[in-house]
Amino acid sequence: METEIEIKFIFSSEFELELYQKINAQHFISSKTQLLHNVYFDTADRALRKMDMGLRVRSCENRSVQTIKTAGRVIGGLHQRPEYNEPIEGARPELSRFNSKIWPDDCDIKSLESELFPMFTIDFERQTWLVEMADDTLIEVAYDRGFIESNQGKVAICEIELELVKGDEKQLFVLGNDIALLPEVRLGNVSKAQRGYMLTDKALFKVKPLSHSPLFPSMSVEQALLTNMQHGLRHIQYHESCYIESCQDDALIELLTGIKFLHQNLKLFKQSSPLLLKASWIEDLHWLARAFSWIDQRSTYQSLLENRGYYLRKLPKFKSLLKKLEIQDNNLPKKQDVLELLKSTRYCQFILNITQWLIQFEKSTFSSEKANSINDFARGYLTSAWEELRVGLTSEKENQLLAYQGLLEANLLIGLSVGNLFSEEKNTAFRSPWLDIKQGLKELAMINVIADFAEQEVDTERRSEYIKWIKRKEESLLHALEQSKEQALLKEIYWRDSIYQ
Template sequence: MSVNREIELKGTIRSEHLGRVKDLPAIKKRTVGRAKSKKLVTVYFDTPDHALRRLGLSLRVRKVGRAYVQCVKQAHKKLGGILVRTEWEGPVPSQDPAISVIEDKALRRQIRRVGVEHLQPVFRTDVQRSSRTLKFDDGSTASIDIDVGDILAGDVSEPIGEFELELETGAPERIFELASEIGKAVPFRLAALSKASRGYAILTGDGPQPQKYVKVKLAKDATVEQVLTELVQHCLDHLQANEAVALTTDDTEGVHQMRVALRRLRAALRLFKPYLPRDQYGWAITEAKWLTGELSAARAWDVFADEFVAPVARLYGEDQGFDALMAAAEQARQQGRQRARDAIGTERYTEFLLHLSAWLSSQAWRDQPVTERTTRLLDPIGDHCVKLLQKRDRNVRGQGRDIANLSETALHELRLAVKRLRYAVDFFESLYPKKQAKAYRRHLAGLQDGLGYLNDVAAADTLLRELALTGGDQAAPVWAHAGGLTVGWHRHAAIAAKDRLVEDMAAFLRAKPFWRGA
């Protein structure tokens, strides 16, 4: 059974557009030889409790003509936006799995440990595949498979309509460039889920779930360049992991987590700004800000409805116009969600993902004059993260010393400074003893929560004015009294919140930065 390192990019396309892909000039001019078409019936195996899935493995047997091919896949990190998997593939005599033919002893042991006797078919895919071999001007080669068919799990099925670009030799960025050319002619979305993942989702009935940010564990000997790549990729993964939630559900966490991913992405890029070409940095920040802006309305109305109006409505009951206020806020929230979904569905969003992923995989920041500053990209990260943390720590301390007397504008600026420091701490704290970082991070979290609440209180007036404008020429909306009660209640609560914030800042100013003496 052969072992391959599979580097692929997958795009989902509406069925009416699939036939156009193979005829695109971008495909035709790179096609080598004749196209091939074949029927593929693939059965996926697992235990009743899906033990292989929990190990990050997928086991399938595919019928191709009269032959059977067994494949085991193990997902690894992404390279840019390309999923990199290790794949073990080889012929087997029948539709049943044959674990003994797997040459990798460790993998055989993993599968046998879950109980080969418990393996059973869990779902299958029926696909008509059209394949072409591609050759690029620089000699890189790839294949494109266009799949049309169905995933079947029990009595439920879902259609498959996708293309898959797989690198065979050469530079991964060629795949991104081709995908970008395809996207200019045929709209598509980058697929976040494999066929196996989709099959399990159908089988279990699990809908998309929001994914929170998971902290990166950096290697102590990593270079500045390696950390830049890992942090930006991690933020991209976080962003894409929450797409489906934002697109297909009303779960408020989907949009919220996408915004968190974008804020962290901008923070990561800002950390390494001195080492990046100005035009590359400017493009990435501009596009991230655009997308953040398109998602912001949905998040603002989520917070207003759930965290501002709802608690006050429970206190005052139903006779103060709160039903009307909640209805108006819900309408604005739905409009915000639609705006977010529209943005995620645009060519601009897909191009943002492709362009940023190509930038990562090609290390495009190296395309600049070699200077003393740019050579620092190859320095160990430990030589730089202390300076990066110290700079942001000084900003917070300097802006926060007189926090009791700061204006709303100054508090907003302080909130942004605290966020930038918090993200930098999250990025780098794995390089330091956990206990040392914990107390410092706890102080930051308290500051961020308090400043965030004061910012939301300040924004509530603006949101109410927006609601009033949607009501036309009426003198006062029916929810005006409820709106006044809501803002008044939170302004009163903000007084106590400000007092706590002063105490939290005093505690932070006394705290010793965890990176000192490390």
């Protein structure tokens, strides 16, 4: 068995001359070019996929090798995955050649092999260089150009992979930071095999809401921090891929949610892990948050323009108002601006730096003291955070919800950070009215946009109509929000008792 440790970059062959210049600046001791033909196998019901395994037969220069890759993990662009290789004759897998220990106890190898069929092929030219780095480290740089093909179609691939052959893992990131300076390069957290399955199954990157971080009670606070940061990074990278594939604005909303989640966890854990705030990627996280700060505004404009402005249909000079909204929306960053940012050197280095930090943090010694348990930490933080919001919302100030909108969003993110430790049923019941309030505040933001237009309106009669509409909408919405708030404040606190006790 071998364990691959590699950093994968998505690249464009348009800039391969710059890549060659980068490689030539390194001290490499050998290089070669090969044509690799890869056939990936599975059963009709995806038996291998369900076991988190990937099976391929690779042919090169009249030799065939079958490979099983078992469940590994991906952090940022770093891939770590155990693999088993066996030479074979021909193009059909022979599962009995693999070590029997890799299979589940109840797996019938002969039956499984009989049901295998070719799912997709990946053919590419691979150029490799064996690069010498400091600390007696060898890294293989592979530049792959080719195609994934199945009965559902064909897609191009162009990737750079840095694989640790021997030596210090840190040197992967030294070389990786140099590769990150290439034009339009970005970290890849999806393998060729995953992309092959997606093509075969006609699967696309679909926008999905941020889920609860998968914490469990035996974790220390430090382990929970590590899990949460990985969770947020995965959400960001998934929706980065989603946007690049489809350019959906909803993908950017979720990407920003991932950024906010990481930022909230900095606040959540800064006292228990003081060195966290000195991490090299913090400044770039803040830069990224600023770079996407317009997304909420875009969401508001798009909601107003939805269905040809149905929400605004009763306002005077309706079509004129829609044109003004479209102008405002068009003044915000465009798709090309977003794509340039996601393919920028700074963004690529941010993903690379947080990946390296996560790997190093994981290797540090975690405290096992009971006082440092995540359960106690989570209860204490949830209690203080929600109490601050409760006190604010029960004050006598008017429109408290608007004043505490930021705190509400922060508390909901804290719930996603540590809520998995407690009863899912009680958690859902507690969060439901608060999520209704969050949605209501989005509508209030829409009303406020029209209020801004009303202030600029010179026609007094039209301005009066705007104000009447705004007042009517606000009164109805604020009444509903107030009712939701009263319900929310009465909900049972879900973190009082852990379901694991």
